[in-house]
Amino acid sequence: MYGEAQLGPQRFAAGYAIYAHSTPGAAWRVVSGSVRLDRREPNGEQNFANLAIMGDVIGAETLLLGYYSFTATALTPCLLVPWPVGCRAPASESLLHSMAKAERRAAEVIALRCGQAADRVRHLVMLLAQRSDVVSNEDSADLQVVLPPRQDMADITALTLETVSRMVSRLRHSGMLKPVVRRGCESNSTFVVRNLGQAPF
């Protein structure tokens, strides 16, 4: 008997290939972290196709096809659990729920690719930012974010890694992003997010 669906939560390190296009496997729900989905173009390239974050379901197409349509890669350290499992609600309702969420996520990713570079990067940061579990003592509105590598951020926003790097630097200087200090040096991927009076969107 295959044990895939019975496996428990699974952790993946940043950059880790979670599953590959057209291989068999099951669906997962993203508990924490962020995942990029890529599709194989007719010419063989792998291009960014979608983004999954906390609460999103990935690989649902395997329930119908038996194999994955996309390739999934961990952008940041992430935790996945098999899906659907222990759904109290009927299967179709669970499906509808994740379908509705997927459509909203797709609309958000599409929105990440219009407007000026500064806004795109800022929106991406806000999308990835989560309420910080650790540093919740000082400012109640503070969030934390683990940014993916610059090249991945560039793929998501349809910018270049140089432009993304410049925009992240600008956000740091403006005070919106404050690097977290570990072992005496500032991380360039983990930040405290301070949403200073920016328009809610």
Added chain:
Amino acid sequence: MYGEAQLGPQRFAAGYAIYAHSTPGAAWRVVSGSVRLDRREPNGEQNFANLAIMGDVIGAETLLLGYYSFTATALTPCLLVPWPVGCRAPASESLLHSMAKAERRAAEVIALRCGQAADRVRHLVMLLAQRSDVVSNEDSADLQVVLPPRQDMADITALTLETVSRMVSRLRHSGMLKPVVRRGCESNSTFVVRNLGQAPF
């Protein structure tokens, strides 16, 4: 008794508002034509969120929520039928099928927003092009396309309408798009598409 789900196929003219965000209604399948979905931003604006073409299901979220999450507008004359109706397959399979298709469509729309302007417009044209029912006598590989207004094409590709207009002109001059003649004058929305040796995508 409400008759929505029992209604038959329905036609919409280009530019017609099919349904509005947060109003009650049912789901539809697009039989022909193209539809844009918009989402209401926190600031009140309506922004392009997704594209639906032949075979896509729109408004599936109403099965769960009872109301629409997006606003739907006809980009070109289109024909919709209620969904799901007369599904021989079990409901969950039909759902999965449309979910998988929605994910692939989202990936395609995301891909329409990267690369150079010329490629983006060309890809959009190829996405909207259908095997022409009428003019199928001369060249077997010829397709036909009804282009949406330039402003809508601009919203979809994240370009400006001026740039889109220039790219369409360029495609016309390159011979890829040939305007259909009606009442003696060339249409600027209906074209015969000739995929001359361009890369398969």
Added chain:
DNA sequence: CGCATTTTTGATACACGTCAATCTCCGTGG
């Protein structure tokens, strides 16, 4: 036919891409 809307075309400006050099961070081995 005349007016409003959409589309086309042109001139100019600038935001971002491109290319390249430098810097930081880590792991490896002497």
Added chain:
DNA sequence: CCACGGAGATTGACGTGTATCAAAAATGCG
């Protein structure tokens, strides 16, 4: 412990593709 090398990130200089602004042309509608 430090030297070395590779990968990713940062910063700068410059060119270009597209946005912007503006005007004319084409189209559709009453």
